[in-house]
Amino acid sequence: MPGSKTNAMTRPEVLAAVRAIPPGKVFVWDGVDEEERPASDEELQAALTAYRKRGRPAASVTKEQVAIRFDRDVLTAFRADGPGWQTRMNDALRDWLRTHSRV
Secondary structure (H helix, E strand, C coil): CCCCCCCCCCHHHHHHHHHCCCCCCCCCCCCCCHHHCCCCHHHHHHHHHHCCCCCCCCCCCCCCCCCCCCCHHHHHHHHCCCCCHHHHHHHHHHHHHHHCCCC
16 A cells, blocks of 8 residues: 555564563563653543543533424514524523513
């Protein structure tokens, strides 16, 4: 393959080198190139705790998604003020709940 990294080792030489790896070890580091040094347990743990999943962070307030129908004029009025209309609609409903008694 073009761009593949190659070396001068033959297949038997590679197999012999792999078999020479000490038991319980999955690497051989010659101590020369620091970039090839295996990560310590502390470095691995720090990398795992720093790992973040892709996407939007979880919201601190949990909301429930529902399907609901509103009159077109109500939606038009809320959407006319631009982005954030769903939050404004939620706030209006919350305000209504505060001002009306619950039965």
